[in-house]
Amino acid sequence: MDFRQLRQFVVLATELNYRKAAERLNMTQPPLSIAIKRLEADLGVQLFERDRLGVRLTMAGGVFLGEARHLLDGAQAALQVTRDAAQGRIGSLRVCSVPSAALALLPQLLFRFAAQFPSVRLRLSSGSSVSILGELQRGELDAAFLVPPASRVPGIEWMPMPRQSLLLAVPTSHPVATRRTVTLAELGDETLVALAHSDSPGFAGEIMALCQREGFYPKALQESSHALITLPLIAAGLGVAIVPEALCRIAMDHVAYVRLTDSSGQPLTYAMALAIQTQGVNPAVRWFVDTAREVLAETPGEEHGPNSSAVARPD
Structure with missing residues (x-):
């Protein structure tokens, strides 16, 4: 007995x-009659009265009809699940993000992705750019x-x-804390x-380049390993910080945020990118990248990165 006979x-x-x-069934009557008689012989029961x-249908045939439909539905479901898994429509996706993107870019993308692919389980984590790149290269992440x-x-x-835009975070006692803008x-x-720099060379490099462009080197540089750890240092009055705008969504006592511009009054920004493995094997990454493209198309902004072209769609 096979699924063709059941159908x-x-x-x-x-x-x-x-x-x-x-x-x-797109067949002639004689082969159908032979197939049904063979099925009855295999089962050892009469399914039809002729x-x-x-x-x-005989009584046995009526019972078998329910079971046959159940088996065919199960086979179709198994086939669809298998195809969905191969296409990345079910399974899991490991995504990591630096804190600033987790507060701004990621929520919008994940909301769209979860709505379109509810059967893909998202596993989220956070880290520094350097640690994230290492995990991505080792195959411990799918996208970041x-x-x-x-x-x-x-x-x-x-x-x-x-x-992404940059702001200046200062202690609330700082002279510029009540200003709207500072250069x-x-x-x-x-x-x-x-x-x-060891944790986020890209971000630290951009800040250093911005300062040099404005004609100075940062004074008595203090370092933090995490963007969120920067804020307690500011609250303690240990300095000021150029931080991602997304961090202003975090309210912290004794910290004020001021808009930051260059000498010509232009807002200061830094680069952000979605990274994937070139030879990644998780098919769900394709849908994640496509969703990111959709979100990008609805979010006007200047695109920059290590290469000028967008990531190739994984197959």
Whole structure:
């Protein structure tokens, strides 16, 4: 007995007419009759009563009809699940993000992705750009949001995201805390608390380049290993910090945020990118990248990254 015989039986049991059943099955009546008789022989029971009035199900045939439909539905479900798994529509997706993207870019993307692919289980984590890249290269992650380094990274492809705005975080007692805007050049004499270059070389490099462009080197640089750890240092009055705008969503006592511009009044920004493995094997990554493209199309912004082109769609 196979699934083809089961389907032939179900169609005949539904139509109770060999000619109509054969037409639905795209076959002729004699092979259908032979197949049904073979099925009855395999089961050792009579499924149909046949007389000059037509075809009727026996009691055993009625019971078998319910079971046959259940088996066919189960087989179809198993086939669909298998196809969905191969296409990345079910399974899991490991995504990591630097804190600033977790507060801004990631929620919008995940909301869209979860709605479109509810059977993909998301496993989220956070870390520094350096640690995230290492995990991605080792195959411990499927996709990540991070500040891209200045140079290419072997085995990693990038999708540049809109550049993110920067703010100045200061103690509430600081003279500029009540101002709406401050220029970067005004920070030449300030102690700058920044992310450690060893943890986020891309972000630290951009801050250093911005300061140099404004004609100064940061004074008495203090470092933190995590963007969120920067805020307690500011609250303690240990300096000021150039931070991602997303951090202003975190209310912290004794910390104020001020808009930051260059000497021409232009807002300061930094790069953000979605990174995936070049040879990644998780098919769900394709849908995650497509969803990111959809979100990008609805989010105007300047795109920058290690390469000028967007990440290639994984197959």
